[in-house]
Amino acid sequence: MAKQTTFSKLFGHSPFGALQSHMRVVLECAREVMPLIENLATGDSAKVSEIKNRIFEREAAADEIKHQLRLHLPKSLFMPVDRRDLLEVLHELDLFDLQVALIHLTVVPLSDAEQPPSLQI
Numbered sequence: 594m595a596k597q598t599t600f601s602k603l604f605g606h607s608p609f610g611a612l613q614s615h616m617r618v619v620l621e622c623a624r625e626v627m628p629l630i631e632n633l634a635t636g637d638s639a640k641v642s643e644i645k646n647r648i649f650e651r652e653a654a655a656d657e658i659k660h661q662l663r664l665h666l667p668k669s670l671f672m673p674v675d676r677r678d679l680l681e682v683l684h685e686l687d688l689f690d691l692q693v694a695l696i697h698l699t700v701v702p703l704s705d706a707e708q709p710p711s712l713q714i
Contacts, residue, residue, distance in 0.1 A: 611662040615655055615683065618713055619690045622651040633700055648697050655690050659683060673707055 626647050632640040662683060666676060 595686050605629060606666050611658060611665075612679065612682065613664065615658040616685055618651055618655040618658060619693075622648055622655065622690055622693045625635050625651070626693055629697060630700060645697060648693065652690055655687075659687055 610646050629641060629644045629648070632644060663680070666679065668676070
């Protein structure tokens with residue numbers, strides 16, 4: 594393992610790789626919304642269940658990345674952006690991911706009940 598010098602300790606590790614990973618997982622989660630609604634509308638409950646599981650897995654992965662990012666976010670003197678700004682971006686992404694989960698939790702119970710005409714194809 595490379596020894597850190599006093600100079601390198603001032604800058605710390607870049608948080609942007611983890612932030613990009615979090616963005617990718619949140620995007621993958623969001624991309625599941627339309628297939629979820631389409632399969633719900635066609636009545637394919639097996640596919641709805643499969644997509645639901647993928648959403649839960651991706652949301653859990655996004656939460657783990659978020660947790661690790663917050664845990665290891667540099668507190669060093671110099672960062673290219675303000676630490677608060679990074680945390681704000683992370684918070685906004687987390688809200689977006691939460692909206693996907695809420696859509697899922699709102700829409701999937703409809704698969705067990707009769708679908709309203711507006712969802713029928």
